[in-house]
Amino acid sequence: MNGPATLRKLLAKPGILLAPGAFCALAARMVEQAGFEAIYASGAGVANSLLGEPDIGLVTMTEMLEQVRRMVAVTTVPLIVDVDTGYGNPINVYRTVREFEAVGAAAVQIEDQLMPKRCGHFEGKQLIPAGEMVAKLRAAQDARRNSDLVIIARTDARATLGVEAALERARLYLETGADLTFVEAPLSEEELRLVAALPGPQVANMVEDGKTPLLTAADLAALGFKLVIFPNTALRAAMRAMADVLERLRTEGGSAGFLDRLVSMAERNRITGMPTIEAMQTRYGSAGAQGPQKGEQRS
Numbered sequence: 252m253n254g255p256a257t258l259r260k261l262l263a264k265p266g267i268l269l270a271p272g273a274f275c276a277l278a279a280r281m282v283e284q285a286g287f288e289a290i291y292a293s294g295a296g297v298a299n300s301l302l303g304e305p306d307i308g309l310v311t312m313t314e315m316l317e318q319v320r321r322m323v324a325v326t327t328v329p330l331i332v333d334v335d336t337g338y339g340n341p342i343n344v345y346r347t348v349r350e351f352e353a354v355g356a357a358a359v360q361i362e363d364q365l366m367p368k369r370c371g372h373f374e375g376k377q378l379i380p381a382g383e384m385v386a387k388l389r390a391a392q393d394a395r396r397n398s399d400l401v402i403i404a405r406t407d408a409r410a411t412l413g414v415e416a417a418l419e420r421a422r423l424y425l426e427t428g429a430d431l432t433f434v435e436a437p438l439s440e441e442e443l444r445l446v447a448a449l450p451g452p453q454v455a456n457m458v459e460d461g462k463t464p465l466l467t468a469a470d471l472a473a474l475g476f477k478l479v480i481f482p483n484t485a486l487r488a489a490m491r492a493m494a495d496v497l498e499r500l501r502t503e504g505g506s507a508g509f510l511d512r513l514v515s516m517a518e519r520n521r522i523t524g525m526p527t528i529e530a531m532q533t534r535y536g537s538a539g540a541q542g543p544q545k546g547e548q549r550s
């Protein structure tokens with residue numbers, strides 16, 4: 252399946268595309284199995300799950316690339332990838348786009364923060380000059396071998412320069428050739444309305460307890476947004492569930508009292524594709540894995 256072409260078709264349809272965040276291959280599988288048509292590979296989610304660290308620019312390009320490679324391997328729907336700042340200057344961005352395109356990303360999202368970057372809903376962010384971001388976007392466009400690869404330009408200018416400056420940067424990035432723009436952390440529904448009114452397709456980011464009011468996909472579609480991401484909803488739900496059962500395991504000394512909080516062995520195997528493996532074992536047999544039998548020679 253051509254991920255970029257599929258994503259462009261989804262974005263061309265009326266309405267809004269909802270892409271929940273994934274942080275590993277298992278989460279990506281579960282997003283697709285839940286019926287969503289696209290997945291958002293969250294940089295913050297990878298920082299939290301892979302490193303156990305906050306989203307402060309610690310994830311390297313190769314660490315994110317390996318996570319994306321694993322997500323693509325077990326899914327069939329388009330993967331939208333958060334590549335932070337592109338991991339350096341425009342030359343780094345060129346390589347970043349080439350690498351992520353090669354492992355199957357359908358879209359790359361690049362932001363205009365100064366490294367080390369910070370979560371869009373943290374304080375203390377700094378921006379690169381708008382002209383430097385324009386150069387990064389040009390490098391991204393030049394790097395893609397497949398013209399369908401979607402380039403998303405994110406600006407964090409709202410936090411440091413105000414909403415008008417953020418809108419101005421988004422317009423500039425659209426003029427430079429970004430396929431979608433993403434104004435991070437609007438502070439009100441009115442600011443969301445201003446973002447949605449920009450001339451190109453817009454991304455909305457719904458972060459629970461963040462700076463932006465939480466709206467539904469239907470609400471955001473009514474405003475005019477084309478793509479909405481919920482980057483860490485699943486991760487934060489998993490963190491809460493793990494904390495709860497670990498506390499009960501510590502106090503109760505066993506898991507028999509909260510089996511209703513766990514997926515069954517059968518469900519875990521279904522989610523992770525065990526029926527497919529069993530079908531392959533039936534098709535191919537397992538003799539080859541047992542080594543040569545008596546009287547046989549290894550070829």
